Amino acid sequence: MLDEIIAKITSEYGTLSNEIIEEWKSDILMLELEKGTQLVREGSYTNKLFYIYKGSAKAYHLKDGKAIADWFSFEHEFICAITGYFLGRPSEHYIELTEDSILLEFNRKHINILSNTYHDFERFTRNAITKIMLQLQKRVVYLQFSTAKERYDFLLQEYPKIELHISLGDIASYIGITQETLSRIRAQK
Amino acid sequence: MLDEIIAKITSEYGTLSNEIIEEWKSDILMLELEKGTQLVREGSYTNKLFYIYKGSAKAYHLKDGKAIADWFSFEHEFICAITGYFLGRPSEHYIELTEDSILLEFNRKHINILSNTYHDFERFTRNAITKIMLQLQKRVVYLQFSTAKERYDFLLQEYPKIELHISLGDIASYIGITQETLSRIRAQK
DNA sequence: AGTCGAATTTGATCTATATCAAAAGATTTC
DNA sequence: GAAATCTTTTGATATAGATCAAATTCGACT
Numbered sequence A, B: 001m002l003d004e005i006i007a008k009i010t011s012e013y014g015t016l017s018n019e020i021i022e023e024w025k026s027d028i029l030m031l032e033l034e035k036g037t038q039l040v041r042e043g044s045y046t047n048k049l050f051y052i053y054k055g056s057a058k059a060y061h062l063k064d065g066k067a068i069a070d071w072f073s074f075e076h077e078f079i080c081a082i083t084g085y086f087l088g089r090p091s092e093h094y095i096e097l098t099e100d101s102i103l104l105e106f107n108r109k110h111i112n113i114l115s116n117t118y119h120d121f122e123r124f125t126r127n128a129i130t131k132i133m134l135q136l137q138k139r140v141v142y143l144q145f146s147t148a149k150e151r152y153d154f155l156l157q158e159y160p161k162i163e164l165h166i167s168l169g170d171i172a173s174y175i176g177i178t179q180e181t182l183s184r185i186r187a188q189k
Numbered sequence C: 001a002g003t004c005g006a007a008t009t010t011g012a013t014c015t016a017t018a019t020c021a022a023a024a025g026a027t028t029t030c
Numbered sequence D: 001g002a003a004a005t006c007t008t009t010t011g012a013t014a015t016a017g018a019t020c021a022a023a024t025t026c027g028a029c030t
Helices: A002-013 A018-025 A082-087 A108-117 A119-144 A148-158 A168-174 A179-187 B002-013 B018-025 B082-087 B108-117 B119-144 B148-158 B168-174 B179-187
Strands: A029-033 A038-040 A048-054 A057-063 A066-073 A077-080 A094-097 A101-107 B029-033 B038-040 B048-054 B057-063 B066-073 B077-080 B094-097 B101-107
Touching (some): A002 A048, A018 A108, A057 A077, A066 B119, A119 B082, A119 B108, A119 B119, A168 A179, B002 B119, B038 B048, B048 B108, B066 B168, B108 B119, B148 B168
Antiparallel strands (some): A057 A066, A057 A094, B048 B101, B057 B066
């Protein structure tokens, strides 16, 4: 199964030779965990990157005691504690599974070694980061100046089935509105 | 002067051999342009990336006829029409100089060729994109759930001297508030 | 199936910030 | 250096969405 997942990943982010793939595989963990499992805790030093094969996860942080969702990850997407992973600082986020999931776990150190050793792997990494960057760019645009309804419509366009996987409260915080407001928007559809 | 600028860039994003630098230089344009010059127009196919050596620039788009600032770039920072440059689609942004400026212009094609040819250049590119990604991440966090004042304070922390370079209206739109609100926030300091 | 706790909905009220409008200050231009 | 234009400030009002509170629905567990 791992080979199959890796094939899917490389088809999206860039081909890798068998040699590289074998070396990469030597440090990949494959996990099957249940809904609610915390992959990363705020304040922890984390150097892990995850890839969701089945299921879904969320990254969130607390503001005034309330959870605010920062990032969702569904099947075939990556997720990490962004500031922790890229800056080597204590994580500002929690990461938690929102459904029973099968996922891969990678290590920053090993990823960096591979990137430094193999040009192809470096390109692969760049492509993955570029995708994250473009997703963030889109979010900034709609968070900057749009109504609650516009934000929600935009999110549904990006993730038409998000409601099957993520609770109303988490969705609301992700688009920067309260859950009451989101509930009312839904009601008048 | 070009060598000096390149030295500054590579010190930040990753060392490059003289060979690579020479090849890179063969396709760099150095421009001296005045405030208000449009570097990129919305709807145009653009494959240009800019680096501000002196001065500043903004990327913006129009919503309901009003300009909304998306990205500012000051001395020693890059700027491009993000969707145009990375996705090869017509630009969703205008880019305009906000002061008289000296800047470098790069070409996506040449950047890509260099990235494909030289592992070091690929790493260099990845570092630059990672920085952009992290900046966007920060913006998302404060756009998601914070008051007008919190946004403004955060921006000042990031760019303490922004008011010397960017107009109140542009700053307001960048943090997602109206200029009247920003003016009132300033008044009560 | 019935109980308990969590998630969602609905209602009433409040408030931060938008909107509209006009005045005051700056900056550019000829 | 006066006119014209652009930017910022100030004032009055409107409103989207927050907040607080309670009722309802949904799901998990025994």
